[in-house]
Amino acid sequence: xxxxxxxxxxxxxxxxxxxxxxxxxxxxxxxxxxxxxxxxxxxxxxxxxxxxxxxxxxxxxxxxxxxxxxx
Amino acid sequence: xxxxxxxxxxxxxxxxxxxxxxxxxxxxxxxxxxxxxxxxxxxxxxxxxxxxxxxxxxxxxxxxxxxxxxxxxxxxxxxxxxxxxxxxxxxxxxxxxxxxxxxxxxxxxxxxxxxxxxxxxxxxxxxxxxxxxxxxxxxxxxxxxxxxxxxxxxxxxxxxxxxxxxxxxxxxxxxxxxxxxxxxxxxxxxxxxxxxxxxxxxxxxxxxxxxxxxxxxxxxxxxxxxxxxxxxxxxxxxxxxxxxxxxxxxxxxxx
Numbered sequence: 398x399x400x401x402x403x404x405x406x407x408x409x410x411x412x413x414x415x416x417x418x419x420x421x422x423x424x425x426x427x428x429x430x431x432x433x434x435x436x437x438x439x440x441x442x443x444x445x446x447x448x449x450x451x452x453x454x455x456x457x458x459x460x461x462x463x464x465x466x467x468x
Numbered sequence: 469x470x471x472x473x474x475x476x477x478x479x480x481x482x483x484x485x486x487x488x489x490x491x492x493x494x495x496x497x498x499x500x501x502x503x504x505x506x507x508x509x510x511x512x513x514x515x516x517x518x519x520x521x522x523x524x525x526x527x528x529x530x531x532x533x534x535x536x537x538x539x540x541x542x543x544x545x546x547x548x549x550x551x552x553x554x555x556x557x558x559x560x561x562x563x564x565x566x567x568x569x570x571x572x573x574x575x576x577x578x579x580x581x582x583x584x585x586x587x588x589x590x591x592x593x594x595x596x597x598x599x600x601x602x603x604x605x606x607x608x609x610x611x612x613x614x615x616x617x618x619x620x621x622x623x624x625x626x627x628x629x630x631x632x633x634x635x636x637x638x639x640x641x642x643x644x645x646x647x648x649x650x651x652x653x654x655x656x657x658x659x660x661x662x663x664x665x666x667x668x669x670x671x672x673x674x675x676x677x678x679x680x681x682x683x684x685x686x687x688x689x690x691x692x693x694x695x696x697x698x699x700x701x702x703x704x705x706x707x708x709x710x711x712x713x714x715x716x717x718x719x720x721x722x723x
Contacts, residue, residue, distance in 0.1 A: 411572070411709065413565035414479060422479040423558050433551040437544050443612035454531040457600075459544020462505040462686050464588075464597035466611035 438465040483557045489701035490553015494546035497693035508682040516601035572709045573702035580698030588690045590622040597686035603669045629653035
Protein backbone atom coordinates (compact mmCIF):
# COMPACT_ATOMS: atom_id res chain seq x y z
CA UNK A 398 0.00 0.00 0.00
CA UNK A 399 2.76 2.34 0.81
CA UNK A 400 4.08 2.03 -2.70
CA UNK A 401 0.81 2.67 -4.51
CA UNK A 402 1.11 6.43 -4.43
CA UNK A 403 3.36 6.70 -7.43
CA UNK A 404 1.05 7.56 -10.29
CA UNK A 405 -2.18 8.59 -8.58
CA UNK A 406 -3.24 12.20 -8.73
CA UNK A 407 -5.43 11.83 -5.66
CA UNK A 408 -2.87 11.69 -2.93
CA UNK A 409 -3.78 9.29 -0.16
CA UNK A 410 -4.70 10.72 3.19
CA UNK A 411 -1.52 11.87 4.89
CA UNK A 412 -0.94 10.75 8.44
CA UNK A 413 -0.85 13.79 10.73
CA UNK A 414 2.34 14.53 12.64
CA UNK A 415 1.64 13.52 16.23
CA UNK A 416 1.34 16.38 18.69
CA UNK A 417 3.95 14.89 21.01
CA UNK A 418 6.46 14.92 18.16
CA UNK A 419 5.51 18.46 17.20
CA UNK A 420 5.29 20.09 20.64
CA UNK A 421 9.01 20.51 21.42
CA UNK A 422 9.63 21.99 17.99
CA UNK A 423 6.63 24.27 18.28
CA UNK A 424 7.85 25.66 21.61
CA UNK A 425 11.51 25.97 20.62
CA UNK A 426 11.12 27.33 17.10
CA UNK A 427 7.99 29.30 17.98
CA UNK A 428 9.77 31.28 20.69
CA UNK A 429 12.87 31.75 18.55
CA UNK A 430 10.82 33.12 15.66
CA UNK A 431 8.80 35.44 17.90
CA UNK A 432 12.02 36.84 19.40
CA UNK A 433 13.30 37.41 15.88
CA UNK A 434 10.07 39.20 14.93
CA UNK A 435 10.35 41.34 18.05
CA UNK A 436 13.82 42.51 17.07
CA UNK A 437 12.76 43.21 13.50
CA UNK A 438 9.55 44.97 14.46
CA UNK A 439 9.69 46.58 17.86
CA UNK A 440 13.17 46.69 19.48
CA UNK A 441 14.27 50.27 20.27
CA UNK A 442 10.82 51.40 19.26
CA UNK A 443 8.04 50.79 21.74
CA UNK A 444 10.44 49.07 24.16
CA UNK A 445 14.15 48.39 24.20
CA UNK A 446 16.46 45.62 25.36
CA UNK A 447 19.60 47.32 24.05
CA UNK A 448 20.39 50.99 24.44
CA UNK A 449 20.75 53.35 21.55
CA UNK A 450 19.05 53.79 18.21
CA UNK A 451 21.22 51.77 15.87
CA UNK A 452 18.89 48.76 15.57
CA UNK A 453 15.90 51.05 15.10
CA UNK A 454 17.66 53.10 12.45
CA UNK A 455 19.09 50.07 10.65
CA UNK A 456 15.65 48.44 10.35
CA UNK A 457 13.83 51.77 9.85
CA UNK A 458 12.65 51.35 6.26
CA UNK A 459 11.72 47.72 6.72
CA UNK A 460 9.58 48.53 9.75
CA UNK A 461 7.66 51.25 7.93
CA UNK A 462 7.13 49.17 4.79
CA UNK A 463 6.24 45.96 6.64
CA UNK A 464 3.56 47.81 8.57
CA UNK A 465 5.04 47.95 12.07
CA UNK A 466 4.23 51.11 13.98
CA UNK A 467 7.44 53.12 14.04
CA UNK A 468 8.07 56.39 15.90
CA UNK B 469 17.17 14.58 16.41
CA UNK B 470 16.02 11.60 14.41
CA UNK B 471 12.50 11.26 15.77
CA UNK B 472 10.05 10.77 12.98
CA UNK B 473 6.30 10.91 12.98
CA UNK B 474 4.05 8.11 11.75
CA UNK B 475 3.94 9.99 8.47
CA UNK B 476 7.67 9.44 8.18
CA UNK B 477 8.68 13.08 8.21
CA UNK B 478 10.09 14.89 11.19
CA UNK B 479 8.95 18.44 11.96
CA UNK B 480 12.60 19.41 11.68
CA UNK B 481 12.67 18.73 7.93
CA UNK B 482 9.56 20.82 7.35
CA UNK B 483 10.79 23.64 9.58
CA UNK B 484 14.08 23.87 7.72
CA UNK B 485 12.20 23.92 4.44
CA UNK B 486 9.77 26.51 5.78
CA UNK B 487 12.62 28.81 6.71
CA UNK B 488 14.25 28.22 3.32
CA UNK B 489 11.01 29.13 1.58
CA UNK B 490 10.84 32.14 3.92
CA UNK B 491 14.31 33.18 2.80
CA UNK B 492 13.20 33.04 -0.82
CA UNK B 493 10.01 34.94 0.04
CA UNK B 494 12.14 37.55 1.83
CA UNK B 495 14.24 38.10 -1.28
CA UNK B 496 11.11 38.54 -3.42
CA UNK B 497 9.59 40.89 -0.85
CA UNK B 498 12.84 42.87 -0.66
CA UNK B 499 12.84 43.38 -4.42
CA UNK B 500 9.25 44.66 -4.32
CA UNK B 501 10.06 46.83 -1.29
CA UNK B 502 13.12 48.30 -2.95
CA UNK B 503 11.44 48.93 -6.30
CA UNK B 504 8.00 50.09 -5.13
CA UNK B 505 8.42 51.16 -1.52
CA UNK B 506 11.65 53.10 -1.24
CA UNK B 507 10.54 56.01 -3.45
CA UNK B 508 7.53 56.48 -1.14
CA UNK B 509 9.72 56.40 1.97
CA UNK B 510 12.03 58.98 0.41
CA UNK B 511 9.11 61.21 -0.57
CA UNK B 512 7.72 61.06 2.97
CA UNK B 513 11.11 61.85 4.52
CA UNK B 514 11.48 64.82 2.16
CA UNK B 515 8.15 66.17 3.43
CA UNK B 516 9.18 65.47 7.02
CA UNK B 517 12.43 67.36 6.64
CA UNK B 518 10.73 70.24 4.83
CA UNK B 519 8.42 70.55 7.82
CA UNK B 520 11.60 70.32 9.97
CA UNK B 521 9.68 69.11 12.97
CA UNK B 522 9.75 66.00 15.10
CA UNK B 523 11.96 62.98 14.52
CA UNK B 524 15.11 63.90 12.65
CA UNK B 525 16.39 61.46 10.09
CA UNK B 526 19.10 63.56 8.51
CA UNK B 527 21.64 65.00 10.87
CA UNK B 528 23.75 62.81 13.17
CA UNK B 529 21.85 59.74 12.00
CA UNK B 530 23.65 56.56 13.06
CA UNK B 531 22.67 54.85 9.79
CA UNK B 532 22.74 56.67 6.47
CA UNK B 533 19.72 56.74 4.17
CA UNK B 534 21.64 54.78 1.54
CA UNK B 535 22.25 51.95 4.00
CA UNK B 536 18.71 52.08 5.40
CA UNK B 537 17.25 51.72 1.91
CA UNK B 538 19.41 48.75 0.88
CA UNK B 539 21.16 46.63 3.51
CA UNK B 540 18.90 47.75 6.33
CA UNK B 541 15.74 47.13 4.37
CA UNK B 542 17.08 43.78 3.20
CA UNK B 543 17.96 42.66 6.75
CA UNK B 544 14.55 43.59 8.06
CA UNK B 545 12.49 42.07 5.29
CA UNK B 546 14.50 38.85 5.03
CA UNK B 547 14.58 38.19 8.80
CA UNK B 548 10.86 38.93 8.97
CA UNK B 549 10.16 36.49 6.14
CA UNK B 550 12.36 33.74 7.61
CA UNK B 551 10.64 34.09 10.99
CA UNK B 552 7.19 33.99 9.41
CA UNK B 553 8.32 31.02 7.30
CA UNK B 554 9.27 29.12 10.45
CA UNK B 555 5.95 29.91 12.11
CA UNK B 556 4.01 29.01 8.96
CA UNK B 557 5.89 25.70 8.78
CA UNK B 558 4.82 24.95 12.37
CA UNK B 559 1.20 25.68 11.47
CA UNK B 560 1.62 23.49 8.41
CA UNK B 561 2.97 20.62 10.56
CA UNK B 562 -0.18 20.86 12.66
CA UNK B 563 -2.59 21.27 9.74
CA UNK B 564 -1.16 18.46 7.61
CA UNK B 565 -3.64 15.58 7.56
CA UNK B 566 -5.93 17.33 10.05
CA UNK B 567 -7.91 19.72 7.85
CA UNK B 568 -9.24 17.21 5.32
CA UNK B 569 -7.89 15.21 2.46
CA UNK B 570 -5.51 17.81 1.10
CA UNK B 571 -2.06 17.00 -0.22
CA UNK B 572 1.06 18.87 0.93
CA UNK B 573 0.79 21.58 -1.72
CA UNK B 574 -2.89 22.28 -1.12
CA UNK B 575 -2.30 22.29 2.65
CA UNK B 576 0.60 24.71 2.20
CA UNK B 577 -1.58 26.96 0.04
CA UNK B 578 -4.45 26.91 2.56
CA UNK B 579 -2.16 27.54 5.55
CA UNK B 580 -0.37 30.36 3.73
CA UNK B 581 -3.64 31.94 2.62
CA UNK B 582 -5.04 31.69 6.12
CA UNK B 583 -1.97 33.31 7.64
CA UNK B 584 -1.93 36.02 4.97
CA UNK B 585 -5.50 36.94 5.91
CA UNK B 586 -5.13 36.65 9.69
CA UNK B 587 -1.69 38.09 10.41
CA UNK B 588 -1.42 40.53 7.51
CA UNK B 589 -4.71 41.64 5.95
CA UNK B 590 -6.97 41.80 9.02
CA UNK B 591 -4.51 43.88 11.13
CA UNK B 592 -3.59 45.99 8.08
CA UNK B 593 -7.14 47.18 7.42
CA UNK B 594 -7.48 48.37 11.02
CA UNK B 595 -3.95 49.67 11.63
CA UNK B 596 -2.37 50.16 8.18
CA UNK B 597 1.28 50.83 7.48
CA UNK B 598 2.33 54.46 7.71
CA UNK B 599 5.19 56.28 6.00
CA UNK B 600 7.75 58.29 7.99
CA UNK B 601 6.38 61.65 9.19
CA UNK B 602 3.00 60.07 9.91
CA UNK B 603 2.56 59.14 13.55
CA UNK B 604 3.33 60.92 16.78
CA UNK B 605 6.50 59.51 18.45
CA UNK B 606 4.77 59.96 21.82
CA UNK B 607 2.16 57.33 20.96
CA UNK B 608 4.52 54.72 19.47
CA UNK B 609 4.13 52.32 22.41
CA UNK B 610 0.35 52.55 22.34
CA UNK B 611 0.21 52.05 18.58
CA UNK B 612 2.53 49.05 18.79
CA UNK B 613 0.39 47.52 21.54
CA UNK B 614 -2.81 48.02 19.57
CA UNK B 615 -1.23 46.59 16.43
CA UNK B 616 -0.01 43.47 18.25
CA UNK B 617 -3.38 43.16 20.00
CA UNK B 618 -5.12 43.22 16.63
CA UNK B 619 -2.84 40.45 15.32
CA UNK B 620 -3.40 38.33 18.45
CA UNK B 621 -7.15 38.88 18.28
CA UNK B 622 -7.23 37.99 14.60
CA UNK B 623 -5.27 34.75 15.19
CA UNK B 624 -7.44 33.74 18.15
CA UNK B 625 -10.69 34.49 16.33
CA UNK B 626 -9.47 32.60 13.25
CA UNK B 627 -8.68 29.59 15.44
CA UNK B 628 -12.15 29.90 16.96
CA UNK B 629 -13.73 30.06 13.51
CA UNK B 630 -11.77 26.97 12.50
CA UNK B 631 -13.06 25.05 15.52
CA UNK B 632 -16.60 26.26 14.80
CA UNK B 633 -16.31 25.06 11.22
CA UNK B 634 -15.13 21.62 12.36
CA UNK B 635 -18.06 21.34 14.77
CA UNK B 636 -20.62 22.30 12.13
CA UNK B 637 -19.15 20.16 9.34
CA UNK B 638 -20.97 16.91 10.23
CA UNK B 639 -24.33 18.70 10.20
CA UNK B 640 -23.93 21.20 7.35
CA UNK B 641 -21.33 19.58 5.16
CA UNK B 642 -17.81 20.89 4.62
CA UNK B 643 -18.70 23.70 2.23
CA UNK B 644 -21.57 25.23 4.20
CA UNK B 645 -19.72 24.82 7.49
CA UNK B 646 -16.74 26.70 6.02
CA UNK B 647 -19.02 29.47 4.75
CA UNK B 648 -20.67 29.83 8.17
CA UNK B 649 -17.28 29.83 9.92
CA UNK B 650 -15.98 32.45 7.48
CA UNK B 651 -19.02 34.65 8.01
CA UNK B 652 -18.69 34.32 11.79
CA UNK B 653 -15.02 35.33 11.50
CA UNK B 654 -15.92 38.38 9.39
CA UNK B 655 -18.61 39.37 11.90
CA UNK B 656 -16.38 39.20 15.00
CA UNK B 657 -13.54 40.95 13.15
CA UNK B 658 -15.99 43.69 12.20
CA UNK B 659 -17.02 44.03 15.84
CA UNK B 660 -13.36 44.26 16.93
CA UNK B 661 -12.74 46.93 14.30
CA UNK B 662 -15.65 48.91 15.70
CA UNK B 663 -14.61 48.49 19.34
CA UNK B 664 -10.84 49.05 19.12
CA UNK B 665 -9.75 52.69 19.00
CA UNK B 666 -8.82 54.08 15.62
CA UNK B 667 -5.50 55.80 14.95
CA UNK B 668 -5.35 58.88 12.78
CA UNK B 669 -2.13 60.81 13.23
CA UNK B 670 -1.68 62.06 9.69
CA UNK B 671 -0.31 65.60 9.87
CA UNK B 672 -2.44 68.30 8.30
CA UNK B 673 -1.42 68.88 4.69
CA UNK B 674 0.33 65.54 4.26
CA UNK B 675 -0.47 64.36 0.70
CA UNK B 676 -3.22 61.74 0.77
CA UNK B 677 -2.01 60.23 -2.49
CA UNK B 678 1.40 59.51 -0.94
CA UNK B 679 -0.16 57.65 1.99
CA UNK B 680 -2.29 55.66 -0.44
CA UNK B 681 0.74 54.78 -2.58
CA UNK B 682 2.79 53.87 0.49
CA UNK B 683 0.09 51.57 1.82
CA UNK B 684 -0.38 49.93 -1.59
CA UNK B 685 3.36 49.33 -1.74
CA UNK B 686 3.26 47.82 1.75
CA UNK B 687 0.42 45.53 0.70
CA UNK B 688 2.33 44.55 -2.44
CA UNK B 689 5.36 43.61 -0.32
CA UNK B 690 3.25 41.41 1.95
CA UNK B 691 1.46 39.83 -1.00
CA UNK B 692 4.75 39.05 -2.75
CA UNK B 693 6.10 37.61 0.50
CA UNK B 694 3.19 35.29 1.23
CA UNK B 695 2.63 34.22 -2.38
CA UNK B 696 6.29 33.31 -2.85
CA UNK B 697 6.33 31.52 0.47
CA UNK B 698 3.18 29.50 -0.26
CA UNK B 699 4.39 28.35 -3.67
CA UNK B 700 7.97 27.62 -2.61
CA UNK B 701 7.01 25.87 0.61
CA UNK B 702 4.33 23.81 -1.15
CA UNK B 703 6.96 22.60 -3.59
CA UNK B 704 9.54 21.84 -0.89
CA UNK B 705 7.05 20.20 1.47
CA UNK B 706 5.68 17.96 -1.24
CA UNK B 707 9.17 16.79 -2.12
CA UNK B 708 9.78 15.97 1.52
CA UNK B 709 6.47 14.20 2.08
CA UNK B 710 5.59 12.39 -1.13
CA UNK B 711 8.10 9.70 -1.97
CA UNK B 712 9.45 10.02 -5.47
CA UNK B 713 8.95 7.17 -7.91
CA UNK B 714 12.59 6.24 -7.97
CA UNK B 715 13.92 4.69 -4.79
CA UNK B 716 16.90 6.31 -3.19
CA UNK B 717 20.00 5.30 -5.00
CA UNK B 718 22.92 4.13 -3.04
CA UNK B 719 25.59 6.73 -2.86
CA UNK B 720 28.58 5.54 -4.80
CA UNK B 721 31.75 6.78 -3.26
CA UNK B 722 33.95 7.91 -6.07
CA UNK B 723 37.41 6.62 -5.70
